[in-house]
Amino acid sequence: MAFAQAGTTAASILPADPLDAAPLAMLRRPMLAEQNGLPERTEALWTLALCPDGEPADLFRNDDGYIAVTPPQDRRLAVADACLPSPRALEPAMALLAGFRAQVDRVTWRGGPDDTLALMAGDGVTLEMREEWLIRPLDIALSLEARGYPAGLSESATFEIKDNLNHGNRRKYHLEVAQCRGNISEMEQVIEPPIRLGGAAFASLFTGHTSARSLWRAGLLHGEEKMIDRLQRIFCGAPSWMPDRF
Known part of the structure; x- marks a missing residue:
């Protein structure tokens, strides 16, 4: 899907180090408390999230949230990971994605049932794949x-x-x-x-x-x-x- 240009905001989103997950974990923690199923990530899980192809994704963040994207391929931009819990994080992230519109035709990401990126994108969202996850309480x-x-x-x-x-x-x-x-x-x-x-x-x-x-x-x-x-x-x-x- 393609994103329209988002509004500007004073909370700029700037490049950051994808190998330093500590500040990202702090940004992500409030989201864990209000949603079901999201785990506290170990170092290995952070590596899988931010280095999905074995190479670090391009990470951008501010004091409210972050978004990580991999280089465009075949006219597609993949969001490797994101935590956008407020407009001060979501709006500059949307503007960042919109900046790729000359290079890509669609943006893909993994999201949940109450997905803010999908809400902002409006009618341009298509579900490509749905995966069910498994759990078994042992006690x-x-x-x-x-x-x-x-x-x-x-x-x-x-x-x-x-x-x-x-x-x-x-x-x-x-x-x-x-x-x-x-x-x-x-x-x-x-x-x-x-x-x-x-x-x-x-x-x-x-x-x-x-x-x-x-x-x-x-x-x-x-x-x-x-x-x-x-x-x-x-x-x-x-x-x-x-x-x-x-």
């Missing part, structure tokens, strides 16, 4: 207690997990959520009928990749209406995604 109790939950929510739910790959997860769990944290107790006897689901469906619910109601419609989650409504509230949030491969 369901620890995973639920380590996860964050919506602020101000006080709720509970009971699960019965049937995990065909990890028999240690095959049990009933009672989850209590308060003050953004979860507390798990394992139950031999349950007070109310639990939600029943398999390990793969639980992984989709846990990450926010699929809602409880969507899993119910697909026949992958079984339970009473009131319990499904509770799960909708407990696991609501931004859809999970990540740009990294490893």
